Amino acid sequence: MVDPDQQRARYVTNSDGAPPLPPPGGYRGARRTPDPAAVAAQNAVATLEAPKQPANAIGWVALVSGILFAVILLGTFLAGGTDTIYGVTMLALQLLIVGLAVWALVTRRGRALGAVALSIALLFNTATVGAMGAVQTSASGSYGGAKSEEQKHEEAYPGIKGTSSTDVLAQPSLEEVRESSEAALDDIKKRLSAEFGYTWSPAGDEDLRPERNGYGGESMLVQYTSAKWGTNEPIQDYDRKLEVMGVIDEVLTEHDMWGIISLNDATSGLDESMREKLYGSADPRTQDxxxxxxxDYPGPRRFYATIFDTSHDESGEFTASREAQAARTGEPVEGLQIMFLAPELLSEGDRAEFEQKLEEYPGY
Incomplete structure (x- = not known):
């Protein structure tokens, strides 16, 4: 009987009983697992030995075309040619650039350059650059791209369409209107302070706004709005309001103005619904x-006297709006406000230039 331990030791320490060695060259049809290190080395050698393929012509054409198109767009934008950017030519060029980029993408050797060209086309296109140009044109007011020379000439007209330049030169200047308006305001304040004890606070600064010339441009004339003044004390009694307006009427007459008239009662010609909408009520006794x-027709001066009275405001909306206005401007919430307005005025300093420019517009 064979000892099991001895039999086990024989297989471990000797070759007795082990499977025979394979024949030289291995068994026929046997699979061989290649050495991973050897495979990696072979691939590396193959990669180093394989020459790099340069990009094809279509890839370079797409890239150069995309760059040139972006440069053209940016140049047109900087030149203010918004209309040109949105023209048919630019749109056709953009479609051509996109087509070249896509064509390059489908080729193996032009794929990288095609991707770059497509990125440029997507970044610099007529939509984005045109929108930038439109914003710039809107901000600067330069819409000259689609205008004829005649239109540009009319835009620079120094006067106002439909207004005689002779009348403009014959009427008081800006400086004269400012002086007469301020004098009238000072006299009104003095008379009302003397008779009723009112004190005053600024309710708005002087403002000069350029007048449009009717041809798409700005004239050399301006609309003058005087400094606005308001009483610090409220005026709520109906009879007192009439007395205040009577004093103002007397002062204005002394300053060559026509008699003051009410815009908030039935004599104004406004129907009740309109008076309620504008003044809070159709009845002057309960208006806010x-x-x-x-x-001073035919002169340019226009005078406005406004009394704000929150004592009739049942909803609180009018009071809230007046408080908000006072918070913005610093004017009193209630009381009387007085001001002058005069349109289409020419400054004395601009008179010579105005007359010189008019020589370029015979018959206007």
Missing amino acids: TWEWYSD
Whole structure:
């Protein structure tokens, strides 16, 4: 009987009983697992030995075309040619650039350059650059791209379409209107302070706004709005309001103005619904706003006297709006406000230039 331990030791320490060695060259049809290190080395050698393929012509054409198109777009934008950017030619060029980039993408050797060209086309296109140009044109007001020379000439007209330049030169200047308006305001304040004890606070600064010339440009004339003044004390009694307007009427007459008239009662010609909408009520006794008017026609001066009265404001909306206005401007919430307005004025300093420019517009 064979000892098991001895039999096990024989297989471990000797070759007795082990499977025979394979024949030289291995068994026929046997699979061989290649050495991973050897495979990696072979691949590396193959990669180093394989020459790099340069990009094809279509890839370079797409890239150069995309760059040139971006340069053209940016140049047109900087030149202010918004209309040109949105023209048919630019749109056709953009489609051509995109087509070249896509064509390059489908080729193996032009794929990288095609991707770059497509990125440029997507970044610099007529939509984005055109929008930038439109914003710039809107901000600067330069819409000259689609205008004829005649239109540009009319835009520079120094006067106002439909207004005689002779009348403009014959009427008081900006400086004269400013002086007469400020004098009238000072006299009104003095008379009302003397008779009723009112004190005053600024309710708005002087403002000069350029007038449009009717041809798409700005004229050399301006609209003058005087400094606005308001009483610090409220005026809520109906009879007192009439007395205040009577004093103002007397002062305006002394300054060559027509008699002051009410815009908030039935004599104004406004129907009840409109008076309720504008002044809070159709009845002057319960209105939250009084507005009276005078002018020196045919002169340019227009005078406005407005009384704000929150004592009739049941909803609180009018009071809230007046408080918000006072917070913005610093003016009193209630009381009387007085001001002058005069349109289409020419400054004395601009008179010579105005007359010189008019020589370029015979018949206007």
